Amino acid sequence: MRSRLLSLLLLVGPLVLPAQAVSPDQTLHDATAQLQALIRINTTNPPGNELAAARFLDSLFRGAGIESRVYESAPGRGAVVARIRGRRGANAKSPVILMGHLDVVGVQRDQWSVDPFAAVIADSVLTGRGAIDDKGMLIANLQAMLALQRRVRGGTTLTRDVIFVANADEEAGGDLGMGWLLKEHPDAIRAEYALNEGGRTRIMANGRKYVALQMAEKVSHVVTVTASGPDGHASIPLAGNAIARLGRALAVIGAHREPTVLTPVTTRFFAALATIWPEPAEAAAMADVASGDRARVERGAAVLAAIPTLDAVLRTGISPTILEGGIRSNVIPRDAKATLNIRTLPGQSIDSTVARLQRAVGDPRVTFAVTSRGEDSPAMSAENEFFAAVERAARRVDPTIVVVPYLSTGATDSADLRRAGIKAYGLLPFPLVMSDEERMHGNDERLPLSAFRFGIQFVTGIAEQLAVP
Numbered sequence: 251m252r253s254r255l256l257s258l259l260l261l262v263g264p265l266v267l268p269a270q271a272v273s274p275d276q277t278l279h280d281a282t283a284q285l286q287a288l289i290r291i292n293t294t295n296p297p298g299n300e301l302a303a304a305r306f307l308d309s310l311f312r313g314a315g316i317e318s319r320v321y322e323s324a325p326g327r328g329a330v331v332a333r334i335r336g337r338r339g340a341n342a343k344s345p346v347i348l349m350g351h352l353d354v355v356g357v358q359r360d361q362w363s364v365d366p367f368a369a370v371i372a373d374s375v376l377t378g379r380g381a382i383d384d385k386g387m388l389i390a391n392l393q394a395m396l397a398l399q400r401r402v403r404g405g406t407t408l409t410r411d412v413i414f415v416a417n418a419d420e421e422a423g424g425d426l427g428m429g430w431l432l433k434e435h436p437d438a439i440r441a442e443y444a445l446n447e448g449g450r451t452r453i454m455a456n457g458r459k460y461v462a463l464q465m466a467e468k469v470s471h472v473v474t475v476t477a478s479g480p481d482g483h484a485s486i487p488l489a490g491n492a493i494a495r496l497g498r499a500l501a502v503i504g505a506h507r508e509p510t511v512l513t514p515v516t517t518r519f520f521a522a523l524a525t526i527w528p529e530p531a532e533a534a535a536m537a538d539v540a541s542g543d544r545a546r547v548e549r550g551a552a553v554l555a556a557i558p559t560l561d562a563v564l565r566t567g568i569s570p571t572i573l574e575g576g577i578r579s580n581v582i583p584r585d586a587k588a589t590l591n592i593r594t595l596p597g598q599s600i601d602s603t604v605a606r607l608q609r610a611v612g613d614p615r616v617t618f619a620v621t622s623r624g625e626d627s628p629a630m631s632a633e634n635e636f637f638a639a640v641e642r643a644a645r646r647v648d649p650t651i652v653v654v655p656y657l658s659t660g661a662t663d664s665a666d667l668r669r670a671g672i673k674a675y676g677l678l679p680f681p682l683v684m685s686d687e688e689r690m691h692g693n694d695e696r697l698p699l700s701a702f703r704f705g706i707q708f709v710t711g712i713a714e715q716l717a718v719p
Contacts, residue, residue, distance in 0.1 A: 271400065277393060278703045282376065284310065285389045285702070286369035289378040295353035298426070300418040301328030303352045307416055308332070310392065316399055318414075319438070323430040328352075329417040331431075331438050334398050336408030336717060343410035344442035346636075346716050347672070348391035348709065351420035351427065351447070351663065354380040361693045374699045381697040382680060383690045384447045386705065388416050390679055391445075394710040401718060408717040415439055420663050428663040432670050441672055443636045445712060448662040448676020451705070453683045456528035461644050462656035463637065464676025466515045466629035468567070468593035470661045471600045472622035473607075475499060478615050481584040488582055490615070493575050496586040499616045500570055503590070506610050508566040508603060510551045511595050512539065515629055515657045516563050520550075522654040532557070539564070559684070562659045566603050567593045593659055596626055627665035629657075630673055636716070640675070643711030647704055679705035 272280075291303045304320045311318035311332040318332040329352070336342060357366040357379050364370045369378040380386070395414050402408065419427035431439055448464035477496035480488045521540035527533035531553065538550030554560045568590055575586030594600050604618045631637070632655050644651045656676075664674035678687075680701035689695045 271397075274703060274707070277706060278699065281389050281393050281702065281706055282371070282699065284392065285376065285381070285386060285697075286371075286378075288385045288389065289369040289380050290367055292367050293353045293380070294356050295419060295421045297326070298353050298418055298422075299326050300352040301326050304328035304330040304416060304418075307388070307392065311395070311414070314396055314399055315403075316395060321431065321435060321438075323418060323426040323434075327418045327426045329415065329427060329431060331435075332395060332414040334395060334402060334408060334412045336410045336412065341409075345411035345413050345440065346713070347413045347415055347439060347441045347444035347446075347667075348394055348713060349415035349417065349444055349446050349663070350384040350388040350391060352385070352388070352416050352418055353421050353427075354383065354385070355421050355691050358693065363694055366695070371699070375696050376699060376702070377694055377696040379695055381695050382678065382682070382687075383695070384420070386680060386697050386702060387447055387678070387709075390702075390705045390709040391416075393706045394713040397710045398713055398717060401714075406718060409719050410717050411441075412713060412717050413439060413441060415444075417663065424663050424666060428666045432666055436670070439672075443716070444664065444667050444672050444674040445709070446662055446664045446667070446674055446676050447678060448658045448660065448664055449656055450678050450687065451681045451701075451708070452687070453681050454526075454528050458526065458528070459648055459651045459681050460523065460526060461640065461651060461653040461677070462519070463640055463653055464658045464662070464664065465632065465655045466513065466596050467627070467658045467661055467665060467676070468595060469598075469600075469624035469626050469665075471592045471594065471620060471624050473590040473592050473600075473604060474619045474621045475503070475588045475590060476585055476617050476619070477587075477613075478585045478617075480582070482582050484580040484582050492583055492586040495613065495615060496573075496575065496588060499611045499613060500588055502611050503568060503570065503607060506568065506607060508568065508606070510547060510564050511566075511598065512547065512564070513596060513629070513657060515655045517542075518632065518655045519563070519657065522652060526652055559659075562593075563657050566595055566598055567659065568603070568607070569593075593661075594624075596629060596657070600624075624661065625665070625669070627668040630668070630675055634673070636673065636675060639712055639715035640677070643708055643715050646711050647707050677709075679708040681705075 293300045308318045308320045308330045321329045366379040417427040450462040477492045479490040479492035520536040524533050524536035535550035535553035538546040572589035576583045641653045667674035
């Protein structure tokens, strides 16, 4: 492992931190080499193996004179926490965290156009697993820390501590990552605010950008659907065949639509987007959804149903993900099962959703069981210094950009932080068109270097707004 780490450090080169600012071109050059090195450490979870990546980042921090420590939650599973200390005493503000996760989801190598762990750059686009989820964000956060450290070396005293966290196991629930850090080392990450993944910086059809700052998130649950019927030899077809019964139930589930529910975050989200959205009919639908008038809400929701990413924030989502049934081609099985991933809106009951599905299917030999329950977390406010800092930093990079509150459909470590009393917000700081954003967890995950440059400047600006006097 040490030889692997040394080779990565040789690739990145020595880390020299002058007191003066570094040019954007040099920053992008350095950050790109760091991101390539980080992607080339395969941290697919399972099994994770994040410890090597944590040690790599730790070595960069130590080389820059930044206090850093690696935490090992289990053999081979690691996190790194680095800290730049700020003002002390009565005038000191509470710390802020810049965070992300080291692990990545698996790949189907034969469906990638390049080696997913080679971090290939072609036509100014970096392709590799983790480029946008979430190693790109980690390197943007690293660059923000290095920019702050140059300020400190130049004589600036930060108004608060800034803490960098790169944790393990996020893609598998976080028990060996953020959950473990909060339980075993809460003082290391105690803070007022946290900037995490989970939001979006989207490029619209007219080229304008908006930042969707995640302030709440859906809650993920797993539900098992079981259909039962008579078993026997496949040579004699039987009415009530469990697999056929399950198929009919899944057809009903696939067509089922949960009620439209607006939260304060989604109401503000659509109200803001309605003023900048380039497609007039969709903009009008957004205004309808945010109106508070039930008839208008339903009218607008019907239009937005054609846009999956927007429809998903309006209602609890239900996705069949796994099928199980049968042991041999000539045997009719007694039962067949399907796994549903259900994402409830904040404050919505998974049991109520399951009851509605049971009634919709209407078959006593099809049963539903909640096999994994997620835990809700509080929504964040837009009326504080953090939201204002994000707005100012965004406009510094692009004066035309708009920041809107966002409820994400995906689950993140922010939920754990919010339940622990830390005000956590989510961001993907890289402006992406929808086709690139959809590569997250998919094939040929990629990050245009122009978007990477924007994201580094954006995150650095947020950190400076919050910590530089």
